[in-house]
Amino acid sequence: MSTVETDATRLYQGIQVGKGGIILINIQNGFIEIANKNFAIKKNLTEEEFIKSSLFSDVLNKDDYGYKRYFIKPQIICNAKFVISLIFNTDGVLYMTNLGLQMNDSLPSWETWSENDEIQKKELNDKWLEKNVGKPPYTYPWGSISSSYDPRSGSSSITIVYK
Numbered sequence: 001m002s003t004v005e006t007d008a009t010r011l012y013q014g015i016q017v018g019k020g021g022i023i024l025i026n027i028q029n030g031f032i033e034i035a036n037k038n039f040a041i042k043k044n045l046t047e048e049e050f051i052k053s054s055l056f057s058d059v060l061n062k063d064d065y066g067y068k069r070y071f072i073k074p075q076i077i078c079n080a081k082f083v084i085s086l087i088f089n090t091d092g093v094l095y096m097t098n099l100g101l102q103m104n105d106s107l108p109s110w111e112t113w114s115e116n117d118e119i120q121k122k123e124l125n126d127k128w129l130e131k132n133v134g135k136p137p138y139t140y141p142w143g144s145i146s147s148s149y150d151p152r153s154g155s156s157s158i159t160i161v162y163k
Contacts, residue, residue, distance in 0.1 A: 027134070029142055030160065044162070059072055080101060082102060099158040101128070129145065142163060
């Protein structure tokens with residue numbers, strides 16, 4: 001039994017860690033553990049550490065607007081698929097992680113976008129958080145978790161902000 005499986009059993013009542021990259025959010029320390037990559041997204045993760053990690057091979061795109069944002073191909077998180085984006089501040093330290101629920105097998109695009117789908121994703125994000133993390137508020141010593149729909153960007157996501 002791996003460390004991830006042991007932690008999952010102890011911290012995430014009833015959530016099984018299996019093959020295929022199941023990710024868990026550890027509410028005690030903010031780690032997002034990616035089982036099949038042997039890697040954890042965490043507070044104070046540096047961009048350099050991320051680039052050297054096995055997860056870096058799953059990067060689909062990168063934006064650099066002072067802060068650097070990496071879009072990572074969908075990963076399984078407690079039996080749902082999420083596109084992940086990691087946002088590093090100007091010092092190269094992880095500031096924020098966004099998890100975007102993937103409703104079908106295609107990546108998000110404006111060609112398939114609809115406001116109704118994004119509002120539905122927001123509702124599903126809320127239910128997913130309550131089932132897998134607990135009831136809000138999601139404020140912890142290491143940071144916070146929120147679920148939102150942003151009509152300006154046309155997206156719904158679960159956002160983890162690190163202190």
